[in-house]
Structure formats: structure tokens, C-alpha cells
Amino acid sequence: MKKAILFVCMMIAINVTAQQKPCACCTENHQAFDFWIGTWNVTNPDGTKAGKNTITKIENECVLRENWTSAKANYTGTSYNFYNAQKQQWEQIWVDNQGGNLHLKGNRVGNQMILQSDEVTSAKGQKYVNRVTWTLNNDGSVRQHWETSSDKKTWTTVFDGLYVKVKS
Secondary structure, three states: OHHHHHHHHHHHHHHHHHHOOOOOOOOOOOOOOHHHOEEEEEEOOOOOEEEEEEEEEEOOOOEEEEEEEEOOOOOEEEEEEEEEOOOOEEEEEEEEOOOOEEEEEEEEEOOEEEEEOOOEEOOOOOEEEEEEEEEEOOOOOEEEEEEEEOOOOOOEEEEEEEEEEOOO
16 A cells, blocks of 8 residues: 555656746856845945845746836836847846836856947937946945946946845
């Protein structure tokens, strides 16, 4: 009787394992931006509060969703970040409550995720690109540095924030 029960349990386990689908987004490339997952307090270089950001993994581990709330001006935004295996690059789609949007593309290099936009044109007709770099620091904090450039040689800082995880 014990052997029969053991046999039935083994068959059920084998059947359940066979029916499970492999994790499509559990590759090293898909996990390259996982260092950004968490709930963060974000400060400006002078130490003042910039805002709060929560990054979670959704859609069966395939997408990082960002929910940003600025410390000032009732500004919020959401981004969806994913590894595009077809193009072998990371992509971010950002939208905010002011009607703004941004599409960035790139990859992780060492301890940095570096994403850049295609050339865009400002309301004044000026062409420029955006580059955002997230750097994983040794203490677990993350620096987000957003820059723009009209010539891809000289860069102007738009945002420089230090992310420190909220203790649970």
C-alpha cells in the first residue's frame, strides 16, 4: 500500500512539473535591471527630497513597473521597463501626469544600466537626445543620472537622484 501511495505521489509530481511552463523572462539579460527593484526614497545632490519611487516586477517576471511621485508640484509618472530579446536591448516607456513621454533603449554595462532616446525635437525646434544612467552603488543605493545633449559630446544634467531603499 505504501508503495502504491508513493508511486501515485511521484506520478502527480512528474505530471505537475511537466505541465509547468518555463519562465520566459528568467534569463540573465531579463534580470539585468533587477537591482532597481524596491521602494526608494530619492534625494537630490544637495540632500533635499526629490520624491519616492516604487519599482516592482510584473507580467510573470518580464516587466519592471516604476511608479514615481515627486516631492514637489504634484508630479507623477509610470514607466514600463523590459528586455527586448528580439532587439537584444532594454527599453523603457515613460508616461507622466503632465502629458510627457519618453522612450529609451540600451543595456547594462558593469554596474550601470544606460538607456538613451532616439533624437527628439523640442517645442522650440531644437534636436537632442536623452540619456539616463542608473548606477548600482556598493552600499545598495542607486544613482539615476538623466542628461541631454544636442551633439552627443557635451551633456547637460536634467536630474541627478540618489535612491535609498525604504526599510521595511
